Amino acid sequence: xxxxxxVEDEEEIRDDIVEELMDAGHEVLAASNxxxxxxxxxxxxxxxIISDCLMPKMTGxxxxxxxxxxxxxxxxxxxxxxxxxxxxxxxxEGMALGANVYLTKPVDYDKLLMVVxxxxxxxxxxxxxx
Numbered sequence: 001x002x003x004x005x006x007v008e009d010e011e012e013i014r015d016d017i018v019e020e021l022m023d024a025g026h027e028v029l030a031a032s033n034x035x036x037x038x039x040x041x042x043x044x045x046x047x048x049i050i051s052d053c054l055m056p057k058m059t060g061x062x063x064x065x066x067x068x069x070x071x072x073x074x075x076x077x078x079x080x081x082x083x084x085x086x087x088x089x090x091x092x093e094g095m096a097l098g099a100n101v102y103l104t105k106p107v108d109y110d111k112l113l114m115v116v117x118x119x120x121x122x123x124x125x126x127x128x129x130x
Contacts, residue, residue, distance in 0.1 A: 035057045048079075052081075
């Protein structure tokens with residue numbers, strides 16, 4: 001189906017996301033921080049990116065900004081923030097950067113798959129959770 005990049009520093013969560021997406025038929029590449037994510041986009045060329053917000057070396061927002069700045073050809077790739085920060089200001093910050101969706105942890109995998117499928121099927125801006 002689609003090529004999805006999952007950038008998440010918590011190994012257990014990352015593995016679970018990868019497994020869920022692969023079970024849904026997607027090709028998934030995992031990275032443990034934003035720097036690894038940036039290195040991955042050059043060769044992998046994802047159709048969608050899911051990224052945690054708080055990570056070592058490069059945060060999700062820093063990754064998003066670097067991605068949009070350094071890879072303008074990937075500007076239309078849907079981007080989903082995933083974070084334990086659920087308060088309104090964090091959601092608004094993520095959406096203000098230009099992310100398509102901001103989901104909160106703990107991960108609701110049914111909701112995540114619904115968002116992924118919606119973004120891939122329609123290529124439109126989905127609603128944020130908040």
